[in-house]
Amino acid sequence: MEKELFVLLFKKLSELGEEEGSALLSRGIDVQSVMPTVVEIVNDVQERGDRALCDQTERFDGVRVGRFRVGEDEIEKADEEVPEKLKKALEIAVENIAAFHHQQLDRDLWMTQTSPGAMAGQMIVPLDSAGAYVPGGRAAYPSSALMTVVPAKVAGVERVVVCTPPGKDGKVSSITLVAAQMAGADEIYRVGGVQAVAAMAFGTETIRPVQKIVGPGNIYVTAAKLLLRSTVEIDMPAGPSEVLIIADYTAEPEVLASDMIAQAEHDPQSISVLVTDDEDLAIATKVEVEKQAKEVARREIVKKSLAKSAILKAGSTEEAIGFSNSFAPEHLEIIVRDPMTVLRQIRSAGSVFLGPYTPVAAGDYASGTNHVLPTSGYARVFSGLNADAFVKKITVQQISKDGLRLLSDAITVIAEAEGLAAHAESVRKRLVERKPENL
Amino acid sequence: MEKELFVLLFKKLSELGEEEGSALLSRGIDVQSVMPTVVEIVNDVQERGDRALCDQTERFDGVRVGRFRVGEDEIEKADEEVPEKLKKALEIAVENIAAFHHQQLDRDLWMTQTSPGAMAGQMIVPLDSAGAYVPGGRAAYPSSALMTVVPAKVAGVERVVVCTPPGKDGKVSSITLVAAQMAGADEIYRVGGVQAVAAMAFGTETIRPVQKIVGPGNIYVTAAKLLLRSTVEIDMPAGPSEVLIIADYTAEPEVLASDMIAQAEHDPQSISVLVTDDEDLAIATKVEVEKQAKEVARREIVKKSLAKSAILKAGSTEEAIGFSNSFAPEHLEIIVRDPMTVLRQIRSAGSVFLGPYTPVAAGDYASGTNHVLPTSGYARVFSGLNADAFVKKITVQQISKDGLRLLSDAITVIAEAEGLAAHAESVRKRLVERKPENL
Known part of the structure; x- marks a missing residue:
């Protein structure tokens, strides 16, 4: 029975049953199931403010917190506690994440001539404030602090707030504090x-309230974000993490298995899928997964996660790509002879990892891209968190008198077709001749 | 009493009462008030599909529609009915809108080196489908069809659906049909x-369902979009249209008044605000507004709208800018000696119109920028509709073996600090020496 300890779906893609396919493809998150609790807590906070925070924190985190804001003294103490090696790692991560997200920002102002004498353009202005939700409690997620705060600061947001749950001792992990501080969090x-x-x-x-809330969180946090979406903007709903790997004969079973196991250790709900046109690779990877799973620290989590996972044999790389596009994975690894050609056929994914030396773990921490990504098929519509999420794009136009004259027919004819005669008049009033000193 | 027909607030900004200020600044839309009706209709459509559409259309549009899809024959007939002059105007608008929104799109794929041997980048992929809501019924809004469909097509969305209410005769206005067709609507x-x-x-x-719904609509349409935001992505909530004008002594009262009246003719709820440091200009514009309002076709609408509007005297241009940033207007006109300097101090606005020859009407129709813009203060957080709204940004990375070796410490140290040992292992497994033929 030892061999049966780690079960994952192993099948030809063409023979995937309806139920199995649906479990993989329609893996939405059921926020409705937790909504009553979420509504209750939200109403409590709206009505009672800090007192509600105090009570709800006691209820869920098992600690009565006196002062919610983390003070300078605690941050300094945390800085002393965190080992230099980890600080150095975080520094490298901050540097790469900042460099990448800078590239995502558009020019702060550009204009282009759309019609002779008519300049139209766009100006980038950061949000005034943003809130980053950083999971915590039993474990520390310094990388989530980096991934939410750094892009906001790169975008120019003046006030970036971090909220993270306290441990049973009422404290926030030193590692998370150091990361949030390094990333530039203001509160x-x-x-x-x-x-x-x-x-x-x-x-x-x-x-104080913020204009937008971003960051990963469990189903309760996601439900709260969706519920409050008319009050505050959010990044996207978040479900369990997932990876889909498209691989061919060039891939190493040991490496593929290690990526599936790494995905599986996140959460019992995590999903890892390998799709390959190489049957030998599929079999060898299955053997490797079973072997590595036995050696892993978070064995129980990995076991549950693998039960939701799959190794699928595709008839061709094209069939594998087709399946991946339907799946819309959060993380997509493309480990084939020519990954760039496959990349250009990808329609939906959160972040893509090309070639044999680009593990998802690199993107999780240090390659510079963001790890707050659309899960549960949301990649069909949503993008991962990016610098653009923290700015507004304000359009701008400036037209010369001659330019307006040239456009006046187009404007007035459409305005009148829409029954908006005063719109047409606002153009005509500008084109009458006035005394030169008034122009 | 004739003089009192058109009343608008006329005050020093510094003397603005709390209630008056709050009416101008906190002008959110109360979607909750219509939610019960909206929920009822949404549930009906979800349960009964086309039959619900049929009944609800009869209920609200007063006509029983047999076939919801507008056929080729109707579109051809519409094309014959619409005057050449209007078609020409729409063509110019389509051209400018397409040119501008093309400029908004990022490169389809870029990569940058974030760490030696580590390339990180971003790929743009359009949504598969989008739905454009185009208001209709009594009036025709061809420009809304252009502003929603053109950006989606420029972004590369394959299936763009237009929904627009029928008139009492069960038909869609020929003008709207021609505009939607010209813009590239697929259904x-x-x-x-x-x-x-x-x-x-x-x-x-x-x-068939779409991935994202965009476009203007009344409070019911906005409430439905907000309600369904967990099912389908939306652009932004929409409230009544509005303009704020920052002007100095260089501005022409007649022109300012014409823009306020043009704004007012949209809707009884529309708001026009002039803020100026020039008292003579304020007085002269008030006189002009009253004069022009009497001559306008939509006099009753204008009267109600002006009652919500204001001419405010600021102590300086800086004070005017400060008020504008608090107001976060949908449309912002800057008619001052040096508009570019004022522009760079703007923090929140939907679209900005610089100088004396750039009426809001130009952006409504033909300058190329989008007229689907955040109202009711949403410009504090939201951008207007733009080409980016129709694409996903997928991040990409490719690391070389040496590049991964260089990053490996940063990755594994953070992974282990987060308790994710298998993540670290997925890096190490890649760096062991294997037989060359397997690499």
């Missing part, structure tokens, strides 16, 4: 879950 | 209101 609060999202949306006595 | 349906939004979100027997 850090020890509050998590639905109550943190509600606090950032409505504001409380100590936490 | 046009004669259905409006909440039922159209629900149909595009869930799909019915005749209308």
Whole structure:
């Protein structure tokens, strides 16, 4: 029975049953199931502010917090506690993430001539404030602090707030504090879950509201973000993490297996899928997955996650690409002879990892791209978190008198067709001759 | 009493009462008030599909529609009916809108080196489908068809659906049909209101669902979009149209008044605000507004709208800019000696119109920028509709073996700090020496 410890779906793609296919493809998250609880907490925070934060934190995090804002003294202490080696790693990550997200920003102002004498353009202005939700509690996720705060600061957001749940001791992990500080967070609060999202949306006595809330979180946090989306803008809903790997004969089974196991250790709900046209590779990877799974620290989590995962044999790379596009994976690894050609056929994915030396773990931490990515098929519509999420694009136009004259027919004819005669008149009033000193 | 026909607030900015200020600044839209009706219609469409569309259309548009899809024959007939002059105007508009939105698109794929041997980049992929809501019924809004469909097509969306309410005769205005066709719409349906939004979100027997719904609409349409935001992505909530004008002594009262009246003719809820540091200009514009309002066709609408509007005297251009940034206007006109300097101090606005010859009407129709813009203060957080709204940004990375070796410490140290040992292992497994033929 030892061999059966780690079960994952192993099948020809063409023989995938309807139920199996649907489990892989329609893996939406059921936020409705938690909504009653979420609504209750949100209402409480909206009504009672800090007092609600205090009670809800006691209820969910098992600790009564006196002061929600993390003070300078605690941040300094954290800085002393965190080993130099980790600080150096975080510094490299911050540098690469900042460099990449700078590239994502458009020029701060550009204009182009759309019609002779008519210049139209776009100006980039950052949001005034943003809130980053950083999961915590039992574990520390310094990388999530980097991935949410750095892009906001790169975009120019003046006030970036971090909310992260306290541990049973009422403290935030030193590692998360150091990461948030290094990333440039302006305010850090020890509050998590639905109550943190509600606090950032409505504001409380100590936490001023923000304009947009970003960052990963469990189903409660996602439900709260979706619920409050009319009050505050959000990045995207978040479900369990997932990877899909398209591989051919050039791939190394040991490497593929290690990526599937790495994905599986995140969460019992995580999904890893390998799609390959090489049957030998499929079999060898299955053997390797079973072998590596036995050696991994988070064995129970990995076991549950693998039960949701699959190794699928495709008839061709094209069939594998087709399946991947339907799946719309959060992470997509393309480990084939010519990854760039496959890349250009990809329609939906959060982030893509090309070639044998680009593990998802690189993007999780240090290649510079963002790891806050659309899961559960949301990649069909959503992009991952990026610098653009923190700016507004304001369009601009400036027309000369001659330019307006040239456009006046087009404007007035359409305006009148829409029954908006005063619109047409606003053009004509500009084209009458006036005394030169008034122009 | 004739003089009192058109009343608008006329005050020093510094003397603005709390209630008056709040009416101007906190002008959110109360979607909750219509939500019960919206929920009822949405549920009906989700349950009964086309039959619900049929009943709800009869209920709200007063006509029983047999076939919702507008046929080729109708589009051809519409093309014959619309005057050449209007077609020419629409063509110019399409050309300028397409040219401008092309400029908004990022390169389809770029990569940059974030660390030696590590390339990170971004690929643009259009959404598969989008739905454009084009208001209709009594009036025709061809420009809304252009502003929603052209950017989607420029972005490369394959399937762009237009929904627009039928008139009492069960027909869609020829002008709207011609505009939608010219813009590149793939499917046009004669259905409006909440039922159209629900149909595009869930799909019915005749209308397949879309990935994102954009376009202006009344409070019911906005409420439906917000309600369905977990099912389908939307552009932004829409409230009544508005303009804020920052002007100095160089501006022409007659021109300012014509822009305020043009704004006012949209809707009884529309708001026009002039803020100027020039008291003579303020007085002269008030006189002009009253004069022009009497001559306008939509006099009753203008009267109601002006009652919500204001002419405010600022102590300086800086104070005017500050007020504008708090107001976050949909349309912002800057008619001052040096508009570019003022522009760079603008933090929130939908679209900005610089100088004396750039009426809002130019952006509404023909300068090329989009007229689907954030109203009701949403410009504090949202951008107007743009080409980016129709694409996904997929990040990409490719690392060489040496590049991964260089990054490996940063990755593994952070991974282990987060308790994710298998993540670290996925890096190490790639760096072991293997037989050359397997690499």
